[in-house]
Amino acid sequence: MSHAAEYLPFVLSGIYVTVALSVCSLLVATVLGLIGAWGKSSSVSAARSMAETYTTLIRGIPDLVLMLLLYYGGQAVANQVGATTGLWSRMNLDPFTVAVFAIGVIFGSYMTETFRGAYLAIPRGQSEAGKALGLGRWQLFRLVIWPQLVRYALPSFSNNWLSLMKTTALASVMGLEDVVNKANAAGRATHQPFSFIVVVLLVYLAMTAASDVGLGILAKRLRASGAA
Template sequence: MFHGYAGHILRGFATTLEIALLSLFIATLIGLVCALMATSENRFLREFTRIYAVVIRGIPDLLLMLMLFYGGQIAINNFLEWLDLSMQLELNQFTAGVITLGFIYGAYFMETFRGALLAVPPGQVEAGRAFGMTAFKVNIRILLPQMVRFALPGFTNNWLVLSKATALVSVIGLQDVMYRAKEAGAGSRQPFTWLLFAGILYLLITSISLYLLRRVERKYSVGVRYGSHV
């Protein structure tokens, strides 16, 4: 019985990992784009990202997920109907979970990346422009490579929070590790045992992530001196 329930939960753990990694990709992409918008000279883009951050911080993650899952596909299908398109979109639990988490944590990654961009010495950007680089080349060749070192601590923290927030997808019926742990607890009448097992699996994710990301951080900090000197 123990082996059967353990395998059941491990299959949910694989789903949790998929959700976490795909959400991380979306959140990183949104965060980078919005960070560049937030630091641009265009006032409209800066205001857009400010409103985006305020909305995300003001609405609970669970509420956003429920709104997207239950109301998102209705809104999209109504829009498609308004465009006289015969197609209908169905948003399943997996897609809703990934999109919602990516959208939510994109705002937090944006703040991390924005701070990292501002930490890059402005003289280097001015030097790139003086050499005739376009804004795109300045971002790709100067800003983005150097911001990594400044962004890694915040990136690590956001990833750890995101990986734990995947537990929210269980409320929309997706059979992740939490959903299956509750099933195993109900079936075996040992809820604490299986929830503890799920907690250990989450701890495994965070422990491995911390180890790997700290190694990356040390690599990007090679040759960097901290503190002031006379």
């Protein structure tokens, strides 16, 4: 067990990658979710069709399959383009970048429904009242729609964030040196895989607990400011 303890700093050094992957993926998912929600609520049929196809397709593919497809398939396409154009001989995609994009795309489909549901929950009369007061489109969104959108979306947004964090563990299969990958490496080196899997479990539990506290504080501040 003392030999395993020597690897503990090595394993914990992967927490930074895991946290960075989670945060960056959340940003991508949030942007895609807002765009998707706009598309599904749009009066333009093409936008609605594209948003509907996106959410249906992505939610129908297992997360791990999509991540591997983007990683290996994207690399194959990039190398084929390079060979055809002669611009590069071989390209190795960065696992972190691919993981951020893949997880962002996956949870962007869920965020789409989160933001769309929140938007539909806002009483239509409030938007009409804002227009009657002469508010422009941006003012209407910033002063009327956005504060309430945050309020209604926060519970589902929180659940998506917690699920997203756990999904980052799948990125280790692409060779990303996150906490899961390093725990597996330490387990093989010490022949004590169970010990390091427990460490990973505790790391994710700590991240989940910290997120619950942070989201709880955010919800209280929104209520105190009158946005919730």
